[in-house]
Amino acid sequence: MTRTDDDSWDLASSVGVTATMVAAARAMAHRDPRGLLDDPFAEPLVRAVGVGFFTAMLDGRLDPAAFGDAGEERVQAMVAGMAMRTRFFDDYLISATSGGIRQAVILAAGLDSRAYRLDWPAGSLVYEVDQPAVIEFKRAALADLGSSPAARLRTVGVDLRGDWPAALRTAGFDPAAPTAWLAEGLLIYLPPEAQDRLLDTVTALSAPGSTVGTEYAPGIVDFDAERAGEMSANLRGQGLDLDMPALVYPGPRNNVMEYLAGTGWQVTGVPGAELFRRAGLTPPEPGELDPLGEIVYVSATR
Numbered sequence: 001m002t003r004t005d006d007d008s009w010d011l012a013s014s015v016g017v018t019a020t021m022v023a024a025a026r027a028m029a030h031r032d033p034r035g036l037l038d039d040p041f042a043e044p045l046v047r048a049v050g051v052g053f054f055t056a057m058l059d060g061r062l063d064p065a066a067f068g069d070a071g072e073e074r075v076q077a078m079v080a081g082m083a084m085r086t087r088f089f090d091d092y093l094i095s096a097t098s099g100g101i102r103q104a105v106i107l108a109a110g111l112d113s114r115a116y117r118l119d120w121p122a123g124s125l126v127y128e129v130d131q132p133a134v135i136e137f138k139r140a141a142l143a144d145l146g147s148s149p150a151a152r153l154r155t156v157g158v159d160l161r162g163d164w165p166a167a168l169r170t171a172g173f174d175p176a177a178p179t180a181w182l183a184e185g186l187l188i189y190l191p192p193e194a195q196d197r198l199l200d201t202v203t204a205l206s207a208p209g210s211t212v213g214t215e216y217a218p219g220i221v222d223f224d225a226e227r228a229g230e231m232s233a234n235l236r237g238q239g240l241d242l243d244m245p246a247l248v249y250p251g252p253r254n255n256v257m258e259y260l261a262g263t264g265w266q267v268t269g270v271p272g273a274e275l276f277r278r279a280g281l282t283p284p285e286p287g288e289l290d291p292l293g294e295i296v297y298v299s300a301t302r
Contacts, residue, residue, distance in 0.1 A: 010133045011049045011111065015189050017242050019110030019134070020046055022185060024054040025082035028075075036083035036279075041113035041147065048141040049111075053240035063238065077284045084275035085215070088297045089184050090118060092213040096180035097121050101211065104151075104180040105129065105168065107198075108160060111138060112184070120151035127173060129164055132157030161194070165201055178209035188220050192253035199256070203263045203302070210302045216256040216269065219293030223250030257298055265300035272297065 011020050027043035029036040046054050056062045064072040093104060093114060102123050106112055109128035120126070126149070128135065135157040158167040169175070181202050187195050202212055223245075232244050257267045272295045276283035 011137055012051050015247055016134060020049050020051055020054055022082055023111035024057055025079050026086055027058055028079045029083035036080060037086055039113060039117060041116055044145055045111045045141055053238055080281055088275055089182060089213050092299050093118060093180055096211045097124055101178045101180045103177050107183045108186045110134060115149045115151055115153045116147055118150060124151040126151045126153050127156055127168060127171060129156045131159060165205060175205045176207055178207050181212040183214040187214060188217050188248045191249045196254055199259055206302050208302060213299050214256060216296045216298055220250055221252055260300050265302050267300040269296040269298050
């Protein structure tokens with residue numbers, strides 16, 4: 001279904017399905033004998049969402065052909081890539097809070113469990129921002145598991161296309177205090193002008209000493225919609241209604257690193273392949289498995 005300016009979703013529909021997909025990949029990475037990732041909350045959250053495709057994936061009942069040619073290789077690359085992405089942003093937040101920041105904001109939090117599983121310093125306050133239905137589902141699912149946050153957690157149920165800064169302030173956010181921002185797996189689902197607007201808003205709300213973590217997908221500029229459409233068709237054949245070309249906003253947009261640098265941030269970018277090498281893993285061949293190409297993982301300090 002094509003995106004509209006007023007569309008909405010839960011974790012089993014539209015953009016929300018992608019949050020469940022990456023959580024399923026994190027769950028598989030948590031199980032991986034190579035010790036790729038420690039995320040014990042991913043699997044129970046995915047099972048609570050109840051999308052059959054992902055439960056079959058976790059149960060080993062899914063035909064790898066659902067992911068197209070070289071399906072098994074694609075699944076392994078996706079799992080390892082998600083582990084590298086998650087570890088990068090885990091380390092980013094740990095570094096920011098170790099440096100003294102005590103206020104973190106996770107935008108489009110989805111099934112992110114960092115408020116529950118990271119070792120937050122005393123006094124840390126974490127804000128999670130997402131669609132109200134997503135926020136309430138995760139809150140209830142984790143409560144059913146008997147889980148408690150490892151930091152003070154305040155959830156903010158608001159659409160990022162609305163006045164989320166006002167909702168964040170109402171929840172207690174202090175723009176005068178340094179903030180560690182996280183916008184993981186978000187920007188490709190925003191139109192180019194909305195990407196810039198979000199980054200401008202983050203900048204305006206960031207006191208000196210704040211940090212931001214996000215990523216830049218150069219391949220979104222010339223997104224291979226045909227290949228992504230073939231992947232989506234394979235997934236639909238296995239029961240997952242995920243039309244990836246309809247969810248993203250391809251075409252020209254500002255380079256995230258250059259844009260942040262131009263608004264006063266000190267920016268560092270790490271290509272995904274480098275994260276694989278740092279972990280002692282062999283990265284996939286460039287462009288071989290992902291229609292978005294290689295992702296660059298970004299951290300910046302103000």
